[in-house]
Amino acid sequence: MKRNAISIFALIAVMLTAFAVDAGAQKKELIPVDFDRVKSVTSNPESRYYFPKLLKSYISFSYNKFEREDMRNLYYGYMFQEDYNPYRQSQYADKVEEYIYKKELTREECDSLEYYANLSLKDNMFDFEQLEFFAYALKAKKKYARYEVFKKNIHLLLSAIMTSGDGTKEHPWVVNSPMHEYDIVNYLGFKAVDHEALDDGIDYVKVEKRDDSKAEGFYFDVKKMIEEGSRKGFE
Secondary structure (H helix, E strand, O other): OOOOOOOHHHHHHHHHHHHHHHHHHHOOOOOOOOHHHHHHHHOOOOOOOOHHHHHHHHHOOOHHHOOHHHHHHHHHHHHHOOOOOOOOOOOOHHHHHHHHOOOOOOHHHHHHHHHHHHHHHHHOOOOHHHHHHHHHHHHHOOOHHHHHHHHHHHHHHHHHHHOOOOOOOOOOEEOOOOHHHHHHHHHOOOOEEEEEEOHHHEEEEEEOOOOOOOOOEEEEEOHHHHHHHHHOOOO
């Protein structure tokens, strides 16, 4: 079987650059998360944002009607679901790891990457890494329509998180998983070098200095994540 000419790392690097530029533009808008409202609308069967409705659209790839507010309520509303686990990791993630370190993939390997990334997302639907790998497989296999859907999905997810704050101590970004702290840092083009859990449910991620930025680190609000995770038995 002829090997694909596209390097998995090259394509994902291009994707990350595009998402980082978009994220940088989005972060100027600040929409604080009202968890009381999120809980109310995602638990109301009559609401547009009723969690089972949003989830059905999300997992059936019906993103064409999804807007940022839909994604925000899906992302933050997930914390109030009984199967919420902020530390969830898919058993299939290791399968994906077998392929991502290869410079090029065969068609069969792209099929496997798509298959296992999809299974991983069924376990953890907000896993940025698996979203990227699944999108890579779709594009490599020339499934451009579904690739565009996933690209939009990642943009919406990033926007949902990054409009919750601006990464400062006064307005930290609100996340439902500790891994998303590193995802946001990566998307902004920074490298995390240290992590510190501060008081009052605030995390600080120190980043490697860049010549084109004065940023030394970013703040994340994990209060609700810890509260709901603890309520469900996860420490």
